[in-house]
Amino acid sequence: MRVLVAVAALGGALLVALALAAPHLAQASPVVVVSTLAACVAVAALAVQPWLTRRRVGAHVRVGGIVAALVAVHVVALVVESPDDALYSMSPDGPTRARMALFATVLLVVVTLLGLLRRRLPWSAATWRFVHGSLAGLVVVLGVGHAVIIQGALDGWGEAVLVVLGGLGAVGVVVRLVRVLRRPATPPGDTTAHDRGQVRTEDEARG
């Protein structure tokens, strides 16, 4: 786990360094710089996010909030920089990359709300985990995917780092989903059916 966090932190630092070193940001307005750097950090956070569901649910919740805030900064900064281009990108006529980003953003809102409303939803733990996890996987693939195909601050080596971080996050989603969904279910009628907001993993259950 520590290795994963270290890899993601290193990746995030690399993204920030590569973006700042790229000619693309050399003449860019501070708003664009802020938007780009917020997105770089968000990608690194997304890479560790699924792995944190194992024993570190508190951190998972906090990092989730940070990702949502960073993406909000990223999007709002782009709207401030150029409302015309930002609104065009979010329209049905926007380029493929913008459509990926739009879907990823909407899904991130849904995934965050699912996290906040976990205890209020009358869903079984398995259903909640499947929906939250699979939609989060889409967020990683679409969000990092749009960053990879976009031309700008992160081309060349930046794309390679993005793919590694995105891959780390996507593999994490699949590994964790398979793991938690294979686990024996909580018996019906158990008052802890929804875990009261705490994901009790099999690792904890074992010892």
Add this chain to the structure above:
Amino acid sequence: MPTTRTGPHPLAVGAVVLLVAMIAAALWNSDESGTGARQVGESAGAVAAPVAALPPPLPGASCAPTVTNPGGDNNYREDAPFDVPLGRGLVVTGLVRDTACRPLPGVPVQVWLQTALGSERENRTTVLTGPDGRYRVSTDPAVAQFGEPNVHVAHDPDDSPWRSVWQRHVLRADDTLAVVDLTLAPVS
């Protein structure tokens, strides 16, 4: 402790699978660079044909008017400086014609794009077409703006006998030539 396994609700699985399929379809059906935006740089085969090579339009010929594409008027401003060079390294040019395919001389055309030194909101100029109906703007090379280098070309003076039209097309950062032709329809 019973060890029965309950998976996610089938409805939830179905909804997620349907959502993935819808997203895939929406991405598959989108235009890579935005609806109606095409590659106009020479790397994509764009060539400004020499005027001498253009045959005069046949009587009765008709050219389809250029249609404003989505995003065409992004960051458009009427008050562009007249005929100022925007740098060097890229030439944006094109032939302006009427719907009878006749070249239109003396027609104002505005060009704006993002370069290394100027954002798309500041970097603009208006030029007139020459006797051959062509406009020509010299500029620094285009740089990626919102994910891809793009160039805007428009015709929108208040008192023009031609209908306003705005275009947004894409090119590559290393293109040295971009060609955006316009076919203008009369106002009435």
